[in-house]
Amino acid sequence: MMVSGVHNVCKMNYYVAIISANVETNNPEKELEPAFDLLGAVKEKFITISDHVVPNSDFSNNIFITNTLDPTSHFETATENVQQLYKLITGKELDLTNLPEDDQE
Secondary structure (H helix, E strand, O other), X not given: OEEEHHHOOOOOOOEEEOOOOOOOOOXXXXXXXXHHHHHOOOOOOOXXXXXXXXXXXXXXXXXXXXXXXXXXXXXXXXXXXXXXXXXXXXXXXXXXXXXXXXXXX
């Protein structure tokens, strides 16, 4: 994912690129080299490695916790996780097809 000054996240004529992946070796930065090569010159780079955790599936205490975020850049799996929890909590699929009209549109 890449954003820029147009998105008001950095100085104009600069870009912020986000590269994410699951770690598969003992050298995660090297795993990302092909992506960095596509970017060209990099002014500053931050490498963060986070554990991916999943809560246990015992919801008998009515406490529902989502998984930690994974490398998907547009939160696809996070959205799926929230939909799964919604169904566990309500017993129904989340239906966003017939929402009320927004008066401010």
